[in-house]
Amino acid sequence: MKKQEKDNYLTISEFSRISEIKRKALIFYDNTGVFSPKYTAPNGYRYYTHDQIYVIAVVNLLKELGMPLSEIKEYTANISPENAISLLKEQERNLVSKIEELQSIQDMLGMKLQKLEEGVSARVDGVQIQYFKKVPIFISDPFLADRKSIPDDIWLNFYTKCKQNHVSFGYPEGYLI
Template sequence: MQKNPKPCINTGEFARLCNTNKRTLFHYDAIGLFRPAFVDENGYRYYSENQCDLFFTIRCLQEIGMPLSEIRQYIDHRSPEALRQLLEQQKEKVRQEQEKLRRIEQVIDTKLSLVALSRQPRVQGQIGRVGLEEMPEEYLVLSPPINTGEHD
């Protein structure tokens, strides 16, 4: 049996360490994004603990919406300049997303204040004051007289 000279952990342990699941690791391996440090003759995958940093980088980029194909391209051609460009692009995307969320929050706040306003009683004019206004005759509407002895 072939032994790996570097200390490694199995797929399940690496998945727990990185707060993910084994299927994610299998998928990343299948698409060539993140390969195990060692695969034994039985096909068992093993990862070194120093791969955690790369895995977390992949997950962070994915979390902010970067497609796996672009992440793979970056991983395949890593350099300080490529990292700088990538981070600037992603920072701009995050800024745009924050602006979008800020606008959504503003709409929600406006709707909440309208709902609160609709629950307050509205009073037209002044209460307790009686006034008399003269109007032209065409605006005058008369009802028939009420001739009844019931005051209910």
């Protein structure tokens, strides 16, 4: 490669510094075919171009989202605006789903914490009457039993119904008499 051509390329160390991807990771990506330099010299030196910074940023983003390297490799092998749009839309849907799941977990955690704090400060020396705002409840099939002898099929049906209706497990259970 001529000196003038070399000035248009970035060495692996320069590319690593700019892209904030470790040099070893770039070598690994090259060896596995996930992301390769634009030019590899006969002496094995790897050279990258400035336009590859966008591609490695997308590779890194997909990796952070938990996409397997085999799928990232497939994406980089068939890179096109249409493929990028399709892939990023799919990843966005996955991320929204994960965020909703984490929000549900956070809500459950907050509710459990609130119930524990209420329990610790509750008076146990008499009957209390409390008023609550109206909230929806999720009800299982009716059964005749005490808590220790609830038939397994009642629990199984109830939790299946919860899952089908996207109701998280772990909310307080109670009885209607």
